[in-house]
Amino acid sequence: MTTRTIALVFHRLRPNAIALARDVAAWAQQSGCKVVCDESDVDAIAQGGHSHLTASSSFRDADLLVSVGGDGTMLRAVHSLNGTLVPVMGVNVGLLGYLTNVxxxxxxxxxxxxxxGTEGTSFHYDDRMMLRVSIQNGSTKQSWLALNEVVLEKQQSGHTVRLGVDIDGTHFVTYSADGLIIATPTGSTAYALSARGPVLSPRLNALLMTPVSPHMMFDRSLVLDPREEVIVxxxxxxxxxIAIDGVAVHTLLAGDRVSVLAATERARLLRFNDNRFHQILRSKFGLADR
Incomplete structure (x- = not known):
């Protein structure tokens, strides 16, 4: 039987997440699996007596990545794969936990x-759309993947920013706003939701563009075809x-342009129940019957 490799990512500041990560490492060892984690995480797990851990800067060859934390930890786990289709299992020791379901x-x-078990009976994989976000600075190109959203937002309080938006090469609008969110359907329940954007089923392939506190008549979200390119x-x-899934990555200046496309890469989430999306919403929001 081939040895399975389990990668482990956890919330470093939550004792319950560290304790559970140690339990996962112990289970993996007893089950004949190899356990890998980031070099910065090895010591925290090894303190529990798990000297068999392997430090690695890449999880691309893992059979499964286990995330122990909240949605933020889950996003960090997905980003660590850099687009590789390794399934991610999210264990929720956070608050709401839209992405984590164990x-x-x-x-x-x-x-x-x-x-x-076997896929389709004991569990199933849920592939989620991601965004490819790119900035061209002269001859240098920077690029990121986002599972939830890319946010372009003001740095200075008390001021708005002006963001021109082109869709497939045609100018659409110039926003005067605190910022602009371009989200995936998965990200529609994140920052975009707090900006009064619509909730989209994660089964959809679409781009969701939502202004943040716009100072203009047109203040609605826009749902776009995933084949359309948005230039801001x-x-x-x-x-x-500019922030990718809640992490600031770059400061844009006048004239800088950002390209946002549906990525060819997908995030693969491991699921153990057949709860439909509306059932998850009902549970997370505490929706009651009439």
């Missing part, structure tokens, strides 16, 4: 199902911060 007390049982240009002199 509760801590069920984690080891779920892992056992994955190891000994900084029109004014005020700097704009």
């Amino acid at each position: 509760e801590p007390e069920m984690a080891l049982g779920a892992l056992d199902q994955w190891l000994r 240009e900084v029109m004014g002199q005020r700097p704009v911060e």
Whole structure:
């Protein structure tokens, strides 16, 4: 039997996440699996007596990546794969947990199902659309993947920014706003939701563009075909911060342009139940019957 490799990512500041990560490492060892984690995480797990851990800067060859934390940890886990289609299992020790769907007390049982079961009966894979975000600075191109969203937002409080938007090469609008969110359907329940954007089923392939506190008549979200390219240009002199899935990655200046496309890469999430998206919304929002 081929040895399975399990990669491990966890919330470093939550003792319960560290403790559960140690339990996962112990289970993997007892089950004959190899466990890898980032070099910066080895010591935290090894303190629990797990000297068999392997430090690695890449999880591309793993059979499964286990994320122990909240949605932020889950996003970090997905980003660590850099587009490689390794399934990610999210164990929720956070708050809402839209992306994580395994509760801590069920984690080891779920892992056992994955190891000994078969896809379609014991578990299934849920492939999610991602964004490809690119900036061209002269001859240098920077590019990122986003599972939830890319946010272009003001750096200075008390001021708006001006962001020109082209869709497939045609100018659409120049926003005067605190910022602009371009999200995937998965990201429609993240920052875009707090900006009064619509909730989209993660089964959809679409781009969701939502302005943040716009100072203009047109203040609605726009749902776009995933084959359309969105170009955003900084029109004014005020700097704009660009954040990928909640992490600031670059400061944009006047004239800088950002390209946003549906990525060819996907994020693969491991699921153990057949809860439909509306059932998850009902649970997370505490929606009651009439």
